Amino acid sequence: MAVLYKYRVWCVTENTHVPTASFQASPPTTCPNNVAHTITASKTAVIDSDLSLEGHSEDTSNPHEVTSTQSGSISYGGGGVTLKDDSSPFIKNNSSSYSVVSSFRFGGSTQDGTPSTVKIVVMTNDNSIVGAIRVYDVTNSLVIAEDTNVTFTSDDVSEIKSLSVTGGNVPANEAIFELQAKKVSGGGELRFQEYTLQF
Numbered sequence: 628m629a630v631l632y633k634y635r636v637w638c639v640t641e642n643t644h645v646p647t648a649s650f651q652a653s654p655p656t657t658c659p660n661n662v663a664h665t666i667t668a669s670k671t672a673v674i675d676s677d678l679s680l681e682g683h684s685e686d687t688s689n690p691h692e693v694t695s696t697q698s699g700s701i702s703y704g705g706g707g708v709t710l711k712d713d714s715s716p717f718i719k720n721n722s723s724s725y726s727v728v729s730s731f732r733f734g735g736s737t738q739d740g741t742p743s744t745v746k747i748v749v750m751t752n753d754n755s756i757v758g759a760i761r762v763y764d765v766t767n768s769l770v771i772a773e774d775t776n777v778t779f780t781s782d783d784v785s786e787i788k789s790l791s792v793t794g795g796n797v798p799a800n801e802a803i804f805e806l807q808a809k810k811v812s813g814g815g816e817l818r819f820q821e822y823t824l825q826f
């Protein structure tokens with residue numbers, strides 16, 4: 628199934644970014660607000676995709692089985708986050724050192740702006756776990772956002788973790804970002820469901 632994206636175009640007429648209203652397969656060639664507007668096509672960027680973190684296995688010898696290599700961010704849907712059980716897709720991580728949960732292209736602050744927060748929907752199968760989660764700029768070897776003391780109150784209940792972005796580390800130009808995680812202590816594993824950069 629093809630991945631669909633939401634895009635943002637730079638509208639010269641309105642002097643602002645304009646997002647597409649729906650997910651689509653290819654970038655818009657006109658302003659979503661008005662086809663008569665002038666846009667700067669080189670500033671068109673992916674801001675979201677309908678790709679979710681899909682698939683998992685119970686292979687306990689491998690701490691992280693699925694890595695997204697699709698560009699664009701992955702977001703959780705509107706209307707709130709519902710409680711999910713073990714039947715929900717997730718990417719598990721119980722690595723003792725930071726390892727990749729998902730990677731994506733960030734367009735750079737010049738084009739996309741500077742995100743303020745990373746929202747991560749994650750749960751665990753053992754709330755004795757203490758995890759660490761970060762967004763890492765692989766291109767420039769900088770930590771964009773990090774929480775080294777991620778804890779949970781229940782098993783198998785999704786929680787939203789907010790990581791504050793270190794704005795000074797956000798690159799001006801495009802870079803590859805990775806969502807990385809590790810288990811610091813305790814039992815079980817981190818189970819990642821979705822995440823998004825918020826601007």
Ligand SMILES: [Zn+2]
Nearest residue numbers: 638658660664
């Ligand atoms: Zn416009």
